[in-house]
Amino acid sequence: MHLELRHLRSIRAIHEAGGLARAAEMMNMTQSALSHQIKGLEDQAGVELFARRSKPLRLSAAGQRLLRLAQKVLPEIDALNAEFRALREGKAGRLHIAMECHACFEWLMPCLEHFRSAWPQVDVDIRARLAFEALPALVREEVDLVISSDPEDLPGVVFQPLFDYAPVFICSPRNPLAQKPYVMAEDFADQTLLTYPMDRARLDVFTELLTPARVEPLAIRQVELTAIMLMLVASNRGVAVLPDWVVRSVRGQPDFVTLPVTEQGLTRRLYAAIREEDATQPWMAHFLRLARTEPVKLQRA
Amino acid sequence: MHLELRHLRSIRAIHEAGGLARAAEMMNMTQSALSHQIKGLEDQAGVELFARRSKPLRLSAAGQRLLRLAQKVLPEIDALNAEFRALREGKAGRLHIAMECHACFEWLMPCLEHFRSAWPQVDVDIRARLAFEALPALVREEVDLVISSDPEDLPGVVFQPLFDYAPVFICSPRNPLAQKPYVMAEDFADQTLLTYPMDRARLDVFTELLTPARVEPLAIRQVELTAIMLMLVASNRGVAVLPDWVVRSVRGQPDFVTLPVTEQGLTRRLYAAIREEDATQPWMAHFLRLARTEPVKLQRA
């Protein structure tokens, strides 16, 4: 069959108008055109859609079945049109975020909460552990924003700086390292290192410290949740290097000792990678503004 | 916008085929036609549906939204086509039954149970109390079968006889009438009559007895459910005239006395009114066969 939305619209109009002539007027076409259309549809379907006996043309049983479909489908089409219109006007959009930085949940969630209420027509989502590389996925439009601390030069992609943070060493006061003024790469050689389950290339402690110094920790244990990681640190089952906004939340608790990484401490900058085309979207600008201010509140908390 | 199903099919095909050329082949059209079609759609929508940067043409965010719609809508269209095909082959259909005879639930339900398993593709339904007249509704194709005991001569409608039944008087043994060998119209003058909530013209007790004799019962109480009506009879709150297959179910119970209506007893014939066009449908024939045999089992039970 060659059913088209045009036919569904006609069926609905004929039902609502209670006749072919009035329906034709509703749809800005001649009564003849509608008659032809319906006839063609019936020929294709091989089913009588209208009770032809009496004059104000009424739907047959099969026609009523078709009407039900029309009443289900057409509103969805209209909804999509409304969405596209909002999209053109910059009110709607999609913001699917890929995080390379696993601890970013902490500040991302409050951000998205604020954002959602301001831009209800933007479809938000977070994808934590991507099975694939995040930046290619950004180019492929599978995601719309990537949180990363390693800007790359990619055509069509821009890296917007968000804020600076410091990777901080954290361990139990019972750990011997707790006595030191700061930690160095060599200090990890006899430690169990707790990390998020990600590639080493995406973990500050490796890219900034251990890999350049060619130091390998005694053991590595991968942990998904920040809260669990802190528990393990508190019970001296391992040490970790975490962003300052995470460490700040346990400051002053007697179970934890925090130290700078290297004598000067490390500083890293977080970026939002987005497609060039999206950089001008008003909602994207709003989100970036939030992503620059929210985390700072956490860091100062 | 001028979105059509054709476009949804194309979107889906391009997604599934992973490219425009392969999709075009899948849809038995040239690659050029698809390219033109997509371009037209994007112009209309004012939204980029595909990521044009890289060659094996992929869906953009908006395109993915459209794909979701396609995946929701197209299966429904296919389902309808399957239904229409079954309809043409006489496997599917609609059997919406209107009852003028309210007590017919008793035998109609078992009938429909059997029928449903034999003709799963026929959409069955019962409408008990129609707000309108049942026969005009049959002509208008709002229902497909009317249970009635008053055949009329209507163009396009045929009355198929189902079976005969006897309207039987039923009362409590404590009721004075319980002593009589049969009841007459005059006996109702000082009785509370229990009836289904229908027009008098559709109730045997009036059409066959009281109206011709110009007798009015002391009171009329309308009851929806047969079981409730029997309860009221048992507690001598009223008397009733019910079809024999209903009365048969309480035969032998000490709470009830049943008597013939008039000396000879009444006999009525039940008909199924259907549209002429449906008379040749195989499933309709099957249903009528069931409707002739099932009730007789109840009457003999």
Add this chain to the structure above:
DNA sequence: TGAAAATTATGAATTTGTCTCACGTTCGAA
């Protein structure tokens, strides 16, 4: 890096389908 291969875009001609116009037909009511 450069050429070949694969993939998509474009433009004009053609085909297909849809609509309009004018008139015929049917149905229901007076």
Add this chain to the structure above:
DNA sequence: TTCGAACGTGAGACAAATTCATAATTTTCA
């Protein structure tokens, strides 16, 4: 029966979709 309203039909006009041929890409692979 006749009238009027509502629907059907057919030919031509028009619009839209498709095709063919070819250009402009990007991707792949040597």
